[in-house]
Amino acid sequence: MIHLNFIRVTENQVVDYAQKELTDYLCRLLREEITECSIPVEFAYGMPIPGLAVPEANDLDDQFQILASPQLIQISGSNPRSILLGVYRLLSETGCRFPMPGKECEYIPAIRLDQLNIRLCEAASFRHRGVCIEGADSIENILDFIDWLPKLGCNSFFVQHFEPEVFLKNWYSHKYNPLLSEEIPGREELEHMYRKIDKAMAVRGLLHHRVGHGWTSKAMGVPYACAPAVTAPAKEQKPMLALVNGSREFWEGIPSNTNLCYSNPKARDAFIKTVADYALSHPEVDYIHVWLADEYNNVCECRSCRSTSLSDQYISLLNEIDHTLEQSGVTTHIVLLLYQELLWPPIRQALVHPERFTLMFAPISRTFNRSYSCRGPIPHLMPYRRNQIALPHTLEENLAFLEAWKEHYDIDSFVYDYPLGRAHYGDLGYHTIARVISSDIRELPSLGLNGYISCQELRAALPNAFPNYVMGRTLWNSSLSFEKLEEEYYSVIYGSGWRTIKEYLKRLSSLSSSDYFNGIGPRINSEQAAHYKEVQRYVEESYPYIRQCIKSPTPFQKIFFTLLDYHAEYCILITKALAALAAGCAADVPGAWDSFMKFIRYHETEFQPYLDVYRVLEVGTKYTGFDLDIDR
Numbered sequence: 001m002i003h004l005n006f007i008r009v010t011e012n013q014v015v016d017y018a019q020k021e022l023t024d025y026l027c028r029l030l031r032e033e034i035t036e037c038s039i040p041v042e043f044a045y046g047m048p049i050p051g052l053a054v055p056e057a058n059d060l061d062d063q064f065q066i067l068a069s070p071q072l073i074q075i076s077g078s079n080p081r082s083i084l085l086g087v088y089r090l091l092s093e094t095g096c097r098f099p100m101p102g103k104e105c106e107y108i109p110a111i112r113l114d115q116l117n118i119r120l121c122e123a124a125s126f127r128h129r130g131v132c133i134e135g136a137d138s139i140e141n142i143l144d145f146i147d148w149l150p151k152l153g154c155n156s157f158f159v160q161h162f163e164p165e166v167f168l169k170n171w172y173s174h175k176y177n178p179l180l181s182e183e184i185p186g187r188e189e190l191e192h193m194y195r196k197i198d199k200a201m202a203v204r205g206l207l208h209h210r211v212g213h214g215w216t217s218k219a220m221g222v223p224y225a226c227a228p229a230v231t232a233p234a235k236e237q238k239p240m241l242a243l244v245n246g247s248r249e250f251w252e253g254i255p256s257n258t259n260l261c262y263s264n265p266k267a268r269d270a271f272i273k274t275v276a277d278y279a280l281s282h283p284e285v286d287y288i289h290v291w292l293a294d295e296y297n298n299v300c301e302c303r304s305c306r307s308t309s310l311s312d313q314y315i316s317l318l319n320e321i322d323h324t325l326e327q328s329g330v331t332t333h334i335v336l337l338l339y340q341e342l343l344w345p346p347i348r349q350a351l352v353h354p355e356r357f358t359l360m361f362a363p364i365s366r367t368f369n370r371s372y373s374c375r376g377p378i379p380h381l382m383p384y385r386r387n388q389i390a391l392p393h394t395l396e397e398n399l400a401f402l403e404a405w406k407e408h409y410d411i412d413s414f415v416y417d418y419p420l421g422r423a424h425y426g427d428l429g430y431h432t433i434a435r436v437i438s439s440d441i442r443e444l445p446s447l448g449l450n451g452y453i454s455c456q457e458l459r460a461a462l463p464n465a466f467p468n469y470v471m472g473r474t475l476w477n478s479s480l481s482f483e484k485l486e487e488e489y490y491s492v493i494y495g496s497g498w499r500t501i502k503e504y505l506k507r508l509s510s511l512s513s514s515d516y517f518n519g520i521g522p523r524i525n526s527e528q529a530a531h532y533k534e535v536q537r538y539v540e541e542s543y544p545y546i547r548q549c550i551k552s553p554t555p556f557q558k559i560f561f562t563l564l565d566y567h568a569e570y571c572i573l574i575t576k577a578l579a580a581l582a583a584g585c586a587a588d589v590p591g592a593w594d595s596f597m598k599f600i601r602y603h604e605t606e607f608q609p610y611l612d613v614y615r616v617l618e619v620g621t622k623y624t625g626f627d628l629d630i631d632r
Contacts, residue, residue, distance in 0.1 A: 001036055002026065002027065002030045002033055002035070002037060002038075002039065002113065003037070003038040003039070004019075004022065004023050004026065004038075004039055004041050004073075005038045005039065005040050005041065006019050006041045006042075006043070007040055007041070007042055010043070010044075010045070012080045013202065013203050014080035014081055014083070014084055014202075014203060014204065014205035015043055015045070015080050015083055016203075017084060017203045017204060018043065018075075018080070018083045018084040018086075018087050019041075019043070021084065021087050021088075022041065022073075022087045022090075025087075025091050025096065025108065028108045029091070029094055029096070029108060029109070029110065029111050030110075030111065030112075030113060031110055032110045032112075033112060033113050035113055037070075037113070039070065039071070039072065039073060040071075040072050040073070041072075041073045041074075041075075042072070042073070042074045042075070043075055043076075043077075043083050044074075044075075044076045044077075045076065045077045045078065045079055045080055045082060045083055046058060046078070046079065047076065049063055049064070049065045049076055049077075049078070049121065050065070050121070051065075051121050052065075052121060052123050053123070055078050055123070058078045058079050059079050060127055060207070061078060061123070061124065061127055062077070062078060062079070062081060062082040062085055062123070062124040062155055063077065063078045063082060063122065063123035063124065064076060064077040064078070064082045064083065064085060064086035064089070064120075064121075064122060065077075065086075065120070065121045066086050066089060066090050066093075066118055066119065066120040066121075067118075067119055068090055068116055068117070068118040068119075069116060069117055069118075070113045070114060070116055070117075073090075073116075075087065075090070079205065080205050081150070081155060081204065081205030081206070084150055084204060084205060085150055085153060085155070085476075088150060088151045088153075089120060089122065089153075090118055090120075093118050093120065094109070094111055094115070094116070094118070095107075095109040095111065096108050096109070097488070097489075097492045098148060098151040098152065099464070099465060099466075099469060099489055099492060099493050099560075100148075100461055100464070100465040100559075101141075101144040101145045101147065101148040101458070101461075101465070101609065102144045102148075102609060104559065105556075105559060107492050107493075107556055122476075122477070124153070124155070124475070124476050124477075125474075125475065125476060125477055125478035125479075126414075126441075126444065126450055126451035126452065126475050126478070127412070127414075127450045127451050128155075128156060128207075128358075128414035128450060128451025128452065128453055129153065129154045129155050129156060129451055129452065129453075129472070129475035129476065130149065130154050130155060130156025130157055130158060130206070130207070130209070130451075130453045130454070131145070131149065131154065131156075131157060131158065131453065131454045131456060131458070131468075132157075132158035132160050132209070132212075132416070132453055132454065132455045132456070133157075133158065133159060133160055133164055133167050133458060134160070134167065134421055134455055134456055134457050134458075134615070135167060135170065135456075135457035135458060135459060135612040135614065135615040136167065136170030136171040136175060136459075136612055136613075136614035136615060137164075137167045137168060137170070137171050137458050137459065138168070138171050138172070138608070139168065139193045139196065139197075141171070141458050141459055141608075141609060142164070142167075142168075142197055142200075142458060143196065143197070143200050144609070145157075145458040146197070146200045146201060146204065146206065147200070147204075149204075149206065149472070150204050150206065151472075152468070152469065152471075152472025152473060152476070153472050153473060153475060153476030153477070154206075154472045154475065154476075155205075155206060155207055156206055156207040156208075156209060156287075156453060157201050157206050157207075157208070157209065158209035158210070158212075158287075158289070158453055158455075159197065159198075159208070159209070159210050160211070160212050160213075160455075161211060161212065161213070161214050161226075162210075162211055162214055162218070162278075163190075163194050164194065164197065165190060166226045168185070168190065168193060169184060170614050171614070172184045172185060174604075174614075175614045176601075176613065176614045176617045176618070176628070176630065177601045177604055177613055177614070178601070178630060179601045179602060179604075180601075180604065180605070198284065202284065207286045207287065208284060208285050208286045208287070209285075209286070209287040209289060209335070209453070210282070210285045210287070210288055210289065211278070211288055211289050211290070211291075212289040212291045212337075213256055213291050213292075213293070213294040214256050215271060215274055215275060215290060215291065215292070216255070216256065216258055216259060216260050216271070216292060216293050217255035217256040217258065218274050219240070219260065219267065219270040219271040219273075219274045220233070220237050220240055220241075220255060220258075220260075220270070221237070222237075222255040226254070226256060227254070228250075228253040228254055229250050229253055229254065229255050232249070232250070233248070233249060233250055239261065239264060239266070239267075240260055240261060240264055240266060240267035240270065241258060241259075241260060241261060241267075242258065242259040242260060242261055242298060242299055242300035242301075242305075243261060243300050243301050243302045243305075244298050244299075244300070244301060244387065245301075248261070251293065251295055251298045252295070254295075256293070256294060257293050257294050257295040257298070258293055258295075258298070259292055259293040259298055259299050259300060259310075260300070261300045261302055261304075261305060262300065262305060262310070262313040262314075262317065263300070263302065263304035263305045263307075263308075263313070268317065268320070271317060272317060272320045272321050272324060273324075275288065275290055275321045276321055276324040276325055276328070276330075279325055279330050279332045280325075280328055280330060283330075283332075285332060286332065286333060287332070287333045287334075287335050287358065288332055288333070288334055288335065289334075289335040289337065289360070290317075290318060290321065290334055290335065290336065290337075291337045291339070292310075292314065292337075292342065295340075296340035296341055296389060296391070297387045297388065297389060298387065299341055299386060299387060301386065301387065306386065308347075308348070309344065309346060309347055309384070310341045310342065310344075311341070311342055311344055311345055311346040311347075311349075312346040312347055312348050312349040314336070314342060314346070315336075315346045315349035315350065315351060316349050318334060318336055318351065318357065319349070319351060319352045319353075321334065322334065322351075322352065322353050322356050322357075323352070325356075326353070331356075333356060333357070333358055334356055334357050334358070335357070335358045335359075335360050336357055336358070336359055336360065337360050337362060337416075338359065338360065338361045338362060338401060338402065338405055339362040339364065340389070340391065341384075341389060343392070343401040344381070344384045344401070344404075345401075345404045345405045345407075345408065345409075350408065351409070351411070354409070354411045355411075357411055357412070358411065358412045358413060358414065359405065359409055359411055359412070359413035359414075360413070360414060360415075360416045360453075361401075361402045361405075361413065361414070361415045361416065361449065362415075362416040362417075362455075363392070363398035363399075363402075363415070363417065363418075364391070364418055365391035365392055365393055365398070366392075366393070366394075366395055366398050366417075366418075367393065367394065367395060367514075367515050367520060368418075368419050368423035368426075368427075368433060368436055368514040368515065368518070369432075369436075369513065369514055369515045370395060370436070371435075371436045371439035371440050371443065372395060372399070372439070372440050372443040372444075372447060373439045373440070373442070373443045374395070374439075375395045375396055375399060376396055377396065378396050378399055378400050378403055379396055379397060379400055380400065381400050381401065381404055382397065382400075393520060399447070402447065402448075406448050410448070412450060413448065413449050413450060414449055414450055414451035414452055414453060415440075415444065415447070415449050415451075415452050415453075416453050416455055417440065417452060417453075417454055417455070418454075418455050418456070419433050419436060419437055419440075419454065419456070419467065419514075420433075420454055420456035420457060420460045420467055420468065421454075421455050421456045421457065422517075422518050422619045422623065423514035423515070423517070423518045424456075424460060424467065424514065425517050425615075425616050425619055425620070426512055426513050426514035426515065426516055426517025426518055427509050427512055427513075427514050428508040428509065428511070428512040428535060428571050428574075428575070429463070429504075429505035429506060429507065429508030429509035429510075429512070430462075430463060430464060430466055430467055430505065430509065431466070431502075431505045431506045431508070431509035432509040432510070432512075432514070433467050433509070433514060434466045434467040434469075434470045434482075435470075435482055437467055437470050437471050437474070438470050438474050438482040438485070439482075440452070441471065441474045441475055441478060442474065442478050444478075445478075451475065452471070452475055454468075454471060456468075457612040457615050458612075459608070459609055459610060459611060459612040459615075460612070461563070461609065461610040461611075462563060462566070462567055462570065462607070462610045462611045463505060463563055463564055463567040464489075464493060464560060464563065466489050466490075469485065469489050470482065470485050470489075473485055473488075486502060490502050493556075493557060493559075493560040494549075494557065494560060494561070495553060495554075495557055497549065500545070501549075501564070504542050507538060508535060508538070508539070508571065511531040511532070511534050511535045511538070512531065512532075512535065512575075513528055513531075516528055516578070516582070516624070517578070517619065517620070517623070517624050518619070518623055518624075519622075519623030519624055519625070523581060523582070523625050524582065524583075524584045525582045526582070526583065528578075528582045529578075529579045529580075529582035529583035532575040532576075532578045532579035532582060533575070533579050535571055535572075535575040536571075536572050536575050536576065536579075539568050539571050539572055540572070542568070543568050546561065546564050546565055546568055547565065549561045549564070550562060550565055563607070563610060566603065566606075566607055569599065570596075570599070570600065570611075573592075573595055573596040573599050574596050576592040576595070576596070577589060577592035577593040577595075577596050577626065578624075580592050581624070581625055581626070589626070590627065593620075593626045593627070594629065597617065597629065600613050600616065600617075601613060
């Protein structure tokens with residue numbers, strides 16, 4: 001029996017959690033060890049680490065040193081979170097793998113004590129390494145994902161909105177799945193879930209990102225939710241709303257999608273006060289995202305607003321928020337957004353205290369068939385026309401906006417990207433999208449960006465979670481090759497035949513298209529239709545091998561082969577619908593899509609952690625071109 005004797009442990013909840021994790025996992029690693037001994041363990045943080053540059057900000061920039069032997073384990077980090085990251089890095093060096101959220105998906109080998117000889121000294125390649133919640137999620141999905149993040153080397157989680165109510169309700173209402181009965185939690189239970197999420201982040205020391213959209217509606221006194229307003233705007237609210245097409249109303253009936261009249265002093269003051277009050281009452285939040293409405297071509301057309309740009313108004317608001325927080329001694333970071341109209345940089349305004357701010361580039365309309373590394377010459381900016389903008393589609397058009405901002409705002413920044421938010425459903429093998437993620441991350445320094453936060457579904461693991469694995473591992477160490485990660489991941493989950501499975505998934509990726517499913521390009525595409533038909537033939541040809549693999553793996557590997565089995569039928573059904581759509585066979589589309597919807601709805605509870613049924617149907621019917629058979 002091995003005992004760990006922790007010494008010189010500073011009182012800190014993250015360090016306490018790191019101690020618990022090291023104890024639990026080492027007991028599992030050394031489960032066959034018969035030696036009876038006690039190993040001293042030393043944790044320390046905040047001191048310089050030999051051989052590494054002093055971090056710019058100890059609390060934000062992660063680095064650690066690991067010295068482990070049968071006689072002594074020492075982990076030193078730049079902050080408490082870095083100690084926890086060091087624990088997981090030590091475990092990975094012993095052969096542990098964390099290929100997917102959930103304890104049941106962890107691979108923990110058995111080792112001897114004399115194999116514990118590790119010397120590592122590492123610093124994260126990027127400051128910002130995390131994920132933002134999307135989709136339909138149970139509380140277990142969210143907590144499992146938060147638990148998984150630091151095991152991959154990530155340090156951040158973004159709870160979009162004031163509370164994650166919409167994402168929890170999407171699941172517990174079983175949105176778009178009429179086969180399941182609603183089980184929406186009451187207000188008290190929801191509040192309990194919210195606090196469990198906050199605590200899960202806190203004990204791991206994850207950088208806490210919060211809010212984003214919702215400030216405009218909250219400033220109007222409307223409780224934020226991604227839902228239509230119950231009533232029309234009140235008389236006193238109307239002057240605060242953007243004037244669009246001669247009217248001041250909730251945009252398409254949804255307050256959170258409605259911009260304010262940012263030249264109206266009452267609207268400005270309400271917006272500033274709302275953000276400042278939130279920051280004052282939520283010291284646990286490290287990064288507050290201050291965004292405007294979540295729609296475009298709906299900005300105010302009054303004479304005063306037309307005399308300036310939306311981005312200039314935005315920077316002016318941020319400066320006033322900064323001034324209010326400075327007077328209160330609040331040091332919370334503020335994230336400013338490059339998105340929709342805010343892609344165009346300000347003309348006159350500048351940040352007074354840029355050190356408080358982090359710039360977030362959100363190229364939501366980009367292609368994912370190509371990586372940033374494949375970009376060509378950057379064009380001139382598209383001209384701005386109030387309420388007549390078109391979103392950029394090419395990589396080059398998107399990056400033109402980033403370059404324009406960077407000319408005058410050389411501040412802390414990261415990309416807020418969407419490969420696992422919509423585009424991944426179009427990549428049936430998850431291989432191309434994983435390679436694009438790897439290449440994009442390795443390209444970030446050339447774009448002047450210090451990290452990556454993925455806006456994505458948390459249930460994005462069909463056929464596996466390789467894209468997220470690549471994301472986390474590469475954000476920690478950008479020198480890791482894609483090929484090394486392929487072997488590291490596939491060999492553990494698929495065993496000795498991993499190369500055959502890898503080639504199978506790679507072939508599926510080559511025949512599918514992220515852009516087509518994401519609504520980019522013409523819907524009639526005879527070449528893509530032929531590819532989708534080839535997917536069906538290839539999957540049917542490969543299916544006997546998959547079925548054979550299910551019979552003989554370890555219990556751990558059976559999880560992944562069972563997913564492959566389900567995924568095979570999924571691929572056949574979805575490509576029948578996609579082939580009909582791309583071939584222009586309109587009469588065949590409804591029946592094929594209906595068969596696919598029935599299949600994934602029927603199996604949702606069985607494969608709930610791996611496929612977000614709500615989200616694939618939302619994307620397929622909002623962007624790809626299919627019809628939803630129930631009300632939204």
